[in-house]
Amino acid sequence: MAKKKKTRVAIQGITASFHEVAAFTYFGESVETVECLTFHQLCESLKNGESDYAVMAIENSIAGSILPNYFLLQSYHFSIIGELYLPIHMHLMALPGVKIENLKCIESHPMAIRQCTEFLHALKGVEIRESDDTALSAKRVKELKLKDTAAIANEFAAKKFGLQILEKRIETHKKNFTRFLILTKRSSDNATSNKASMYFEVANEVGSLADALMTFKNNSINLTKIQSIPIIGKPSEYSIHVDVEWKKRKNYDDALKQVLRQVKNLNVLGEYKKAKIEYK
Known part of the structure; x- marks a missing residue:
């Protein structure tokens, strides 16, 4: 009988890195981790089929957002299928x-x-x-x-x-965690999804961004993250990355239909289940 092939998960770093801990926490320790020294190598590994999934850090509660990774998310068009908040002790x-x-x-x-x-x-x-x-x-x-x-x-x-x-524990704040995204090349429908990540562009006009954000509010959608990213080659123009959460799927669907008419180049990076933050 042929031996079942292990699920391969690309991580930034080597064995015993925080990315490997995140991979084992999310998938279980039966997976095979693929070591990548840079986030670009991590994305190339997933793109070229050298891994089935990738685990990518996107923000830390002390150090903030990892901005270059937002550019990578835009460039590679992977699908976010999950997230993980990992307590970090340095x-x-x-x-x-x-x-x-x-x-x-x-x-x-x-x-x-x-x-x-x-x-x-x-x-x-x-x-x-x-x-x-x-x-x-x-x-x-x-x-x-x-x-x-x-x-x-x-x-x-x-x-x-x-x-x-x-x-031990030399991190500045003891309630320290890093948020990781779980990426794959294949998009999938998740019946339990209650969170989404997306990005879009708005006109450089007074109130254009506020109007789009108000649409989420009017549909009872909780905006949990907003991050502006400069658009290369277009001074003073930005793409807006947002994370949103909902209790009723219909509210999210309705909000998305309205926002599509208010913004340009909207891309939904993934719909997935919101992860819990558990401090240790």
Whole structure:
């Protein structure tokens, strides 16, 4: 009997990264993760069929939106089929025996660094270096035996690469989470969907955006996210990304019909079930 092929999920980063944790949390640990060092590589992996799904971080409760990923969503036209809010705990880790006073450098992914600015600003004489991935920073410290360098990553990376945690939970705010989108090339109808992500353009006229947003309000649609993205080659023009939620599907359908007449180039990126935020 042929062995059943594992579902392949593209992640940004390597094993033990937050993206891998998000993939296992959403799909279960039976999936095969496909490591991609950049979000562009992640999208190419999904586009070229090297993965069946992709997990993409889109915003963090401390560091904010990951703007380049909105451009990628527009460029690749993938379908969002789900979301996940993952609690994020950042730890400072180094080789066994190394102390904080021995450190000359701390490295991690720029989003992780932004989430720990208060802790890092209190350190004196330590270089802060950006890398492609939190777990990759931990791996680098281990493999190169860097006795003067620490990484910021999660506890799984510390265990995976045999590092000691010098300081736990160094994120600036303890209720810290990252929102991940679940992407695929195939759009699918979800009977339980109560949330959607979309983007559109509005005329550069007084009240044009307000009119579109008021349509959602008038149809009892909750607007949970709004993000403007510059349109390349069109100064002073923007595409507007919004996330909306509804209790009655008819209200959403009615709102969408009306908004279509008010805006230009409306694209629904996906309709899916709203995820819960559970702090740990």
